[in-house]
Amino acid sequence: MSGNTLADHLAIPYPNIGMAIVEKQPETSAPSATPLTAVLHDWLTTVDHKKIGIMYILMALLFLVLAGVQALIMRCQLWWAGNDIVGPDTFNQMFTMHGTTMVFFAGMPILAGIANYVVPLQLGARDMAFPRLNALGLWATLLGGLLTYFSFIAGSPPAIGWFAYAPLTQRNFNMGPGVDYWILGLLVTGIGSVTGAINLVVTVVCLRAPGMYLRRLPLYTWMAFWANLQILAVLPPLTAALIMLLFDRTFGTHFFKPDSGGSAYLWQHLFWFFGHPEVYVLILPAFGMISEIIPVFSRKVIFGYEFVALSTVAIAFIAFGVWAHHMFTVGMPRALDMYFSAASLLIAIPTGVKIFNWLATMWGGKLWLASPMLFVVGFMSMFVLGGLTGIMLAVAPIDFQVSDTYFVVGHFHWVLIGGTLFGVFAALHFWYPKATGRMLNERLARWQFWLLLIGFFLTFGPMHISGMLGMPRRIFTYPADRGWEFWNQLSTIGALIQAPSYLIFVWNVLWSLKHGDIAGDDPWNAWTLEWATTSPPPSYNFETIPTVQSRRPLWDQKHPEDPDWKHEE
Amino acid sequence: MNHASDSLAHHEGNLDPVKAGMITFLASESAFFGTLIMVYLFNLGTAFEPEREPYTPGKMLDLPLALPGTICLLLSSVTVHYAAKMLAQKKDAAFRLLWLATITLGIVFLGGTAVEWRDMIHAGFNISTNLFGSSYFTLVGFHAAHVTVGIILLTLVLALSRRTRAIHRHEVFAEVVSWYWHFVDGVWVVVFSVVYVFGR
Amino acid sequence: MAGDGRQKVEMPAATVSPFVLALGIVLIFAGPVLSWAMTATGIVLLIVGISGWVGQLTSPEGQIEEPVVAGPKPIEGIAGRVEALRPGMPGYRARLPEKMHPYSAGLKGGLVGGVLMPIPALIFGLIAYRSIWFPVNLLAGVVLPQLVDETLSATEQVAYLSAFHPGLFIGAVLIHAVISASLGLMYGVMLPTLPGRPIIWGGIVLPLLWTGFSYGFMGVLNPILHDHVDWPSFVVAQFVFGITAAIVVARTEQIPA
């Protein structure tokens, strides 16, 4: 089976897996037709972390496209001042579903999928610690997403924003079942996220290859580990808050009803106690991907491994103590404003440490600007800008002025697209050859990169300006005399430039599956264990569990005269 | 969660994955209950309005009624501890006896809660009565649900002991279930102090 | 069939139970909005899923033997293709000092500078207000923004600031010592890494930088000092500190880094 690509791999009829001998098929011949039901059954019942990871990624891409369409609808609606093609109700539903989808059904699943695929391979393990629980996590995440989207069929998607501020979520303001679907879908997806996080944490703790002490973990695995610890800490509080909201709507409790003693303020605390660390759940794994790709494409060892690793821990801990920077305009006591402002500014330090370590890794290196590295460079430049506007927003007096304007929208998209999405695309281009046995097309990747970069810049850059000019978030239209129209039109043009880049990526993924260059085991001449097995790896990953002596086990094998372990101890 | 974990190559971690899994799960459960308890305290501090409400913690909560169940639950922590110990020493009969005692004590606790709730509901106090009712029934209800799941797990371990013993994982399953039970007891100690002692 | 002659690897078998369980969960949760019959169906599926799952865990069917397929190509050593960067090689851009001052040198420089530095300030105090306590009290304003009662008249404020206050004196000495020592430590570490003469950096460039900073931010950091400071003597004091500290640091013996 060596040299077979994923496409061939998938087509092996399910019962054959148990046979001792598998016929080697010629490279060019079309795989014998497998009944579709057998393939579906295979994917439905699999407990292989690689297949589960791929399904997570496919699910995320599907929801990414859906949420992207919603974004385009909003951008088109905002083209002219006074436009009312999309009415206010639909507009509210669009931004609610866009935010919810991007965070819960696209962002978290795509990161869970990459972690699922890569972490056991990097650890030198044969699977996750709990393979069946892994499958449960995938299906719960997917079915939760579908349940939320069922609200479209039921006639009324939620119109509450992804943060669902009380008391807007109560029955008297949102009478349809949309909010209930939103709550229930997120609860089910939450079960998937928590089981997935438990699985990943235990895998890292228990299934490391011999010699892979925690201080030798690949940085991607390390950061995915911390992101999942954060999921464990903040998703259950969200679950608790959602349940209370469900009880308010279903059993007539009073948690978030200010008119009968409840508190809308409490909901904000509960939601943002989850909501802020969630940002790090989404960005820490991207930091890890970047930390993995930069050394390989700079042909240098990572600069300051310990600092990159420990700054992750610092970020993870500080992230628990800053949530109320989303609530400066609520009217908190001055001491709280000052504390949350200072704590939020503090996060810039460990983040800056990372940026400088990445720069120092590239400095003096032999840069190889293949597609993964291209996205990394995009990440570095865009994420820094998003981080800087974040520092502006952390200062309470500035926040008082621009809170709830398009400045904030521009800021967090700059972080989540410029950061997470560029990081994820870098990772997908980096590990696609491992997962499929074929390279992605470099030309298409470059088209995708430049369209995404330019479109992204043009979409979210002008939002900072329209925000400064006072344009509030979440309005479905605006008067003509405010000077916002030009900036909105720029944003819309940007969105239209971005849109094809996603289609190019999808096309590239499909086309390369059949026609891409054969990748071989180690196309990037990289150093972590996933490159020590075949592409795609066999179901058991490693026939013999590898032994590890340093942070770069493959470097040690490639350079027996100067192995890393001589320098690390 | 099975003996396949043995073949999935764990080397550097000395911890059994099943045990590590239970620890991580309980950590996330603490975050869940921590939130419910924080909400209870938040509401206690701001909005239970003792003078105006007919249904207040002081009037509705009956310490003597809740105490026997609490003692049963605390006792069950002791029995489950010794049950796991007996199992490790391969004293099967003693294990079964203590394990059954744990299940019984758990059921008695649930029964106590049921009696308490029946009285409250008869007095016209339920989850939608006021903010105190919402907070109280949600917090105590979720704890009771966890006790119920615990009883089911304890029963499963007992029922499956013959089958699981065949693959040498019986002790591990029994041990992590006993951890879960200890956790549920620990949560009750906090809930009981917050609701029945401190919050009245 | 490569490797150590192993033919099969034992792996967990595929099973539909997790999917059934997830389906059960989502149906249970769909109950409140669709129909409680959904929840009932969900509970049935939940039980079916868990039973199947437990069955997988407790019977040999939960495991299958995966046949071993051809493994990866062995990784070959690439001998002699790596050379560590060393000073003098093209592409080597790091400028690290091979020798550095001991930390004590920086501390000493900072403290000596700190002793000499107040002289211009004290002279200013004596000439302008006939009191050496005036600048001392001003310095204490860094930590005590409400040092002077703002309802007092300007002359009363000056009179207050010209008197001796033991608490403010101790505060001022502490602030002065801490700032001097930390700046000195930074001198000890930084000066050897900067190109050219340390006296230029330490005596002129760095004091110029922080004096400019102080000038800009004094109103925020120490409003009292901002209101009463005599900039010429302030600037002179900074240069006295910088030059002294730089000389003391530069004259100490360097040790290998």
Ligand SMILES: [Cu+2]
């Ligand atoms: Cu935040």
